[in-house]
Amino acid sequence: MRVREPVHLPAEVRAKLRKATRIQQWSLAFMIVGAAVIYLTVGQSQAMKAVFVEDLLSIIPPVAYLISQRIRWKPPSDRHPYGLHRSVSIAFLISAASLLALGSFILLESLATLLKAEHPTIGVIGIAGHQIWLGWIMLPALVFTAGGEFTFGRIKTPYAGELHDNALAADARMNRADWMSGAVAMAGIIGIAVGWWWADAVAATFISFEIVRDGVENFIAVLRDLMDEVPQKVGEGDRSHWAERLSAKLRALDWVEKCEVRLREEGNLITGEVFVVPRTIEAITKRRAEIQQLARELDWRFYDLAFVPVDSLS
């Protein structure tokens, strides 16, 4: 049984989707290289190991995104008659959870350092016979990773908005959290260099609040999403009133007496049911295609609206 129609995306959306996937592939490659660079420099120091853990966490969202993009376009099957677009929501869930984990980790780590008054030790590395304080090596490594994360975050954000892709949006927030924590680590190392052992932990505590807040917001958003909340604009509380806008359009049709629209999101697609009290049942079997057409003119995200003609609407 394959009753669900394939998704028809406008050419420019398909192009953007391909581009977003490409960006995520590069992003993933960069995150892995970045984590390796951080492991070889910063991660060697007990005190700075947290930065390495943070970089490992930021590998998760692009992986989740890429896997979800692979899965979601598989056609509906006997096992999954509604298709697999929800995998995008699962990628969003994983990204939001990673963001929340990142924020909590930084917060707990830095509070523990402050409470125990642990003085961070940064060791020494021998390069070509010179003994160099590892802090000086960590700084350029952090400039590299934070710079990359900043750039990727900036590139992803508009795509997330245009594609209404919450998973991508959460990943862009993760990149933002990463470059901020990288910048904080840099400030921390400079602080440690001048003898302020607490500098790193204090700075990290401040940004961790911001990251935790971001993580909680995203996490709540994904839970709502999975509980079939009405479609929203990405990253905004704005409900966009898709249902109202679609029913206004439908009411303008001469064969529609009354109508009600119920919508939810599947990944970045909008689907749902349209209940109509028709003035006439003539050509009723053609109406579904008509509604579909109308909805798609409103937004490309409308997909597979079910049309339910009824006698009355309470």
Add this chain to the structure above:
Amino acid sequence: MKRIAIAASLLLALSCGLPRDPDNTLEHVRGRVLHAGVSIAPPFIVRRGDEAAGIEADLLRRFATSLGAKIVWQWDAQEKQLAELHENELDIVAGGLTGDSPWKSKVALTRPYADTRDGKRHVFAVPPGENAFLLQLETFLAAHHQQAEDAARSQE
């Protein structure tokens, strides 16, 4: 380009004399006294009355000399000394310490100062977070790596 040059020279100027110690261990030791906590661990530390001898004692004596400091040996149980080191009550602890010591998150351990034939990574411990002092010691140890290794070999 000019701005980068200015920034680089500023960084260079700034990095002279950095890193600094939060508790000024290096400044306190230089020209004064190095408080060394030692415990018997032949051939690394051997007790001769109140004086210490052995591979690590020799290194410590030279290190103190390089800082123009005289050395005060304090004999005690190593666990107690490491706890004191964590509180900055000692400047350095020696006595057959290895890199896999469970204290490595509480105090600052150096890199191994020599490759010994027992295959263990022998290190010194200094107060946590005293990065200037650690850098000074590490630089000294790197310069005396060969001597330490020869001494270790001749003991075996």
